[in-house]
Amino acid sequence: MIQQTDFFFEGGRSGVLLIHGLTGTPMEMKLLGKGLNRAGFTVHGMQLAGHCGNVDDLLATGWHDWYASVEKAADELRSKVDHLFVGGLSMGALLALKLAAERPEQVCGVGVYGATFRYDGWSIPAVARLSFLLPLFKKLGIGRNRSFMEAPPYGIRDERLRAQVSTAMLGGDSAAAGLPGNPWYSLAEMYELAADVRQRLSQVTAPCLVAHASEDDVASVKNAELVMREVSAPVELLLLKDSYHMITIDKERRTLIERSAAFFEAIAAGETAPCVAA
Numbered sequence: 001m002i003q004q005t006d007f008f009f010e011g012g013r014s015g016v017l018l019i020h021g022l023t024g025t026p027m028e029m030k031l032l033g034k035g036l037n038r039a040g041f042t043v044h045g046m047q048l049a050g051h052c053g054n055v056d057d058l059l060a061t062g063w064h065d066w067y068a069s070v071e072k073a074a075d076e077l078r079s080k081v082d083h084l085f086v087g088g089l090s091m092g093a094l095l096a097l098k099l100a101a102e103r104p105e106q107v108c109g110v111g112v113y114g115a116t117f118r119y120d121g122w123s124i125p126a127v128a129r130l131s132f133l134l135p136l137f138k139k140l141g142i143g144r145n146r147s148f149m150e151a152p153p154y155g156i157r158d159e160r161l162r163a164q165v166s167t168a169m170l171g172g173d174s175a176a177a178g179l180p181g182n183p184w185y186s187l188a189e190m191y192e193l194a195a196d197v198r199q200r201l202s203q204v205t206a207p208c209l210v211a212h213a214s215e216d217d218v219a220s221v222k223n224a225e226l227v228m229r230e231v232s233a234p235v236e237l238l239l240l241k242d243s244y245h246m247i248t249i250d251k252e253r254r255t256l257i258e259r260s261a262a263f264f265e266a267i268a269a270g271e272t273a274p275c276v277a278a
Helices: 028-040 055-059 063-078 091-103 128-139 159-170 184-205 222-230 253-270
Strands: 007-009 013-020 044-045 083-089 107-113 145-151 179-185 208-212 235-240
Touching: 007 028, 007 253, 013 028, 013 063, 013 091, 028 044, 028 083, 028 253, 044 063, 055 159, 055 184, 063 083, 063 091, 063 159, 063 184, 063 253, 083 091, 083 253, 091 107, 091 184, 107 253, 128 184, 145 184, 159 208, 184 222, 208 253, 222 235
Parallel strands: 013 044, 013 083, 083 107, 107 208, 208 235
Antiparallel strands: 007 044, 145 179
C-alpha cells in the first residue's frame, strides 16, 4: 500500500519543487526543503508515482508515469508562486532536467543533485554496471522479479545516519527510507528516461546548480560532467568532498542548502518575464 509522504512548506513567491530518486521517498529531500523554506522559499517535496509502497506498486508504473507526476506537481506549485525552481536527487535530477527542457518558459533554475544517468560509482559491483542492458532484458521478458539489492554504504558517508536509514530500509519502511533494492524493470525504465533526457539536455536553458559528491559511490562525477557539457545554460558546479551519493542528507547538506538558496535567490532577484508563472 502506497503511503503519502510528500510535504509542503509555505513561504514567499519563489517556489522550489523537489524530486526524490528511484525507489526513494520525499523524506530524502525534506532537510533541503526545510532549509530552503527558512531562506524564504515555498517548497513542495513531491512523491513520484508508484513510490513509497511495495515493489509491485513501483512495477505498476514507468518513467512516463513518474514524469507525469512531476508535471502535475509543477503545475500545482506554479499556481502559487511567481518564480518556479526545480531540484532533484539522482534520478530526480534527470526528471528536473526534463521539466526544464520541456518548459523553458516556466522553470527559472535547476538544482541538479547527484545526477544519475548511469550507475557507475565506486561501490557498484561489476555485474551491476551492466544494468544499462536492462531495457533489452525487459523487452525480452527477462527478470521481472529480479532486483539489485542496496549495499553499504547506501549512498551515505555519515555512519550514524547510515545506520538509521539502513535499519528503516531493511526493516521494510519504504515510506521513510525507500525500497531496499532496485527492481530490474524499474531500472530499465530509468535507463530509458536517461536516454530521453540526454537527447534533451541542449534544450535546458535555465541556469543549473550542478552539485555532486566527488567520491559518489553510486554515480561518478562523469554524470555531472555530462550535464555541464551538454546543457545550453549557465552552470555552477558544487563538488562535495565529504559526502556520498545522498548529498541532500549527508554530511555537507548545510553547504548544499546554503548554495542552493543563494543560487535560486540570485536568479529570482534578476529574473524577467519568461520565468514568471502565469
